[in-house]
Each structure stands twice: as C-alpha cells, then as structure tokens.
Amino acid sequence: MGTLKAEMLQDGCFINAHDARTEIFAYIDSYYNTHRKHSALNYQTPAQYEAEIHSLK
DSSP states (O other), rough: OOHHHHHTTTTTTOHHHHHHHHHHHHHHHIIIIITTTTTGGBBHHHHHHHHHHTOOO
C-alpha cells in the first residue's frame, strides 16, 4: 500500500483538473471505501463499518 499519488498515477499525470477529480472519485468509490481497511474503524473497510452500523438499527 502506497500513497494515493503512487497508486493512482503510476508515473503518469492527469490531463486537467476535471480528469483528476473524476479519477480520484472513482478510486475512492471503487477501492478506498470498499477494500482498504482503516485502523480508526477497527481495521474494517468503510463499507463493512457502515453495513455493521446499519445492521444494529
């Protein structure tokens, strides 16, 4: 696991600001929130944590 810059760009660059926003949103929505575990969430992904919270209601 590296930084967002290293993971996203892989020695490339964005074409413009709109391209950067689109790519970063897609990365966060498809990988960061569904696969990456966070220590602040007891080493769960945000999706797992959110599902757990909703199941308690």
